[in-house]
Amino acid sequence: MDNFMAARSQMALSLGFHIIFSCIGMVMPFFMAVSHYLWLKTNKPVYKNVTKAWSKGVAIFFATGAVSGTVLSFELGLLWPEFMKHAGPIFGMPFSLEGTAFFIEAIALGFYLYGWNRFNKWFHWFTGVVVGISGIASGILVVSANSWMNSPTGFDYINGKYTNIDPIKAMFNPAWFSQALHMSIAAFAATGFAVAGVHALMIMRQKNINFHKKAFRIAAVFGIVASILQPLSGDISAKMVAKRQPAKLAAMEAHFKTEEYSPLIIGGIPDVKNKKVDYALELPGLLSFMVHDDFKTPVKGLDQIPERDQPPIAVTHYSFQIMVALGMLMMGIGVIYLIAQFKKRNWFDKTWFLKLFIAATPVGFIAIEAGWTVTEVGRQPWIIQGIMRTKDAVTPMPGIGYSFYLFTAVYLTLSVAVIFLLYRQIKMVPEIYDNTKPSTH
Incomplete structure (x- = not known):
């Protein structure tokens, strides 16, 4: 493995692990705050127990997210010194603000974890809300830096x-809103389904049913609402990619030929040599409509992009298809949940219904990993779109x-430790409810 491939692989590994930890760390505090609010309003002990259990999970992921995020910061300078030399002064502001958000999150989490029976009950709840808000802000600021790489502005x-560097304009670049929105909603969808799946498994095993049903409902609602909203943010993101990164869009769709009534490709195996896609379902004109809001206007294809400026087509296309397919799957499960909520409430106790959520536990995070593969691989060969090539930024x-x-060994060890801690935390849920009593919805 040469230096260039090793550097890219290490960055991909670090991002792949960190994004899971950070997404859960961003979203779980909101689950915790909702459960805490329900306890304050209803005074039902089950909600207090759910809140305390989730707060420990938040602490675990805050710690692992902090460690993996710190490693990433060092890797930017270690692996890509030429990139940081030029880009650092331009997009340093969102990273600095992200550090501020991180410190606020850390302080608020400390207040929350050690504030039980010490603070006013509503102030204590508010510190939990601050943990969530600062976590989301931190994530959005990091995504702002990444969106600048896809849509570089704020300098000449x-x-x-x-020259003429404008850090504010760089931070609020044309792609930041669409990427931040899409990533934030994805984090809620993935974490919601993952947490709901874990609690569904505990319900199936007849473990602390009342506790886990309350937790399941809170997490599932977050995940389902996010999964239904996600296609809207995806459409906004796709339009931005079409405008700012036409090569990425062409690779995502394996769109080889610029033509009127550009088709939307579903599935298929790209044949790069012969410039075609085998075994795909083509919907004529739909890609044109999605990009230009009319069915006829051509969408720029790979035939109009020099080969040296094209990203890896197969990887980008497959990743995009996986992301979309899993997103649609979550949305479908969301529709089933809504039917159960408003029409078929007995479904909540059905084995098939619980198994559906158990099977969907990893789906959201697989979709996130696929989406980030599209974002990063689809930008190649550029580290700064149209300005600096990745091979020119790598360390000598x-x-x-x-x-x-x-680092592979470190991250694998960290993952095993997190799984062990979470498993122990789930096993430690107190047996304080009568599992024989039927639950109400």
Whole structure:
């Protein structure tokens, strides 16, 4: 493995792990705050127990997210020094503000975890809300930096030099809103389904049924609402990609030929050599409609993009198809949940209904990983779209392959530790409810 591939692989590994920890750390505090609010309003002990259990999970993911995020910060300088040399002064502001949001989150979490029976009950609840808000703000600020790489603004690039730098304009670049919206909703959908799936499994096993049903309902509602909203944010993101990164969109759709009534490709195997897609379902004109709001206007295809500027087509296309398919699956489960909520309430106690959520536990995070693959691989060969190529930003330092293997071992160890801690936390849920009593919905 050469240095360039090792550096890219290490960054991909770090991002792949960190995004799971950070998404859960961003979203779980809101679950915790809702449960806490329900306890304050109803005074039912079950909600207090759910809140305390979830707060421990929040602490676990805050710690792991902090560690993996710190590693990523160092890796930017270690692996991509040329990139940081030029880009750092331009998009340093969102990273600085992200650090501020992180400190606020840490302080608020400390108040929350140790504030039981010490603060006013509503102030204590509010500190939990602050944990969630600052976590979301932190995530949005990091995504702002990434969106700048996809849509670089806030500077003039003249004769190889970056001048007239405007950090505010760089932070609020044209792609930041669509990416931040899409990522935030995805985090809620993935975490909601994952948490609901874990509690559904406990219900199936007849473990603390009342406790787990309350927790399941809170997490499921968050996940379902987010999954139904996600296609709207996806449409906004796709239109931005079409405008700012036509090569990425063409690779996502394996759209080889620029033509009127550009078809939307569903599935298929891209044949890059012969410039076609085998075994795909084509919907004529639909891609044109999704991009231009009419069925006839051509969408720029790969035939109008030099090969040296094209991203890896197969990887980008497959990742995009996986993301969309799993997103639609979650939305379908969401519709089933809504039917159960308003028409078929007996479904909540059906084995098939619980198994549906158990099976969907990892689906949202697989979709997130696929989506980030589209974002990062689809931008290649650029690290800064249209400005700096990835190969020109990599460190000349030798031995990056060894660093990649070391970090792989570290992240695998960290994952095992997190799984162990979460498993122990779930097992420690107190047996304080009578599992033989039927629950009400």
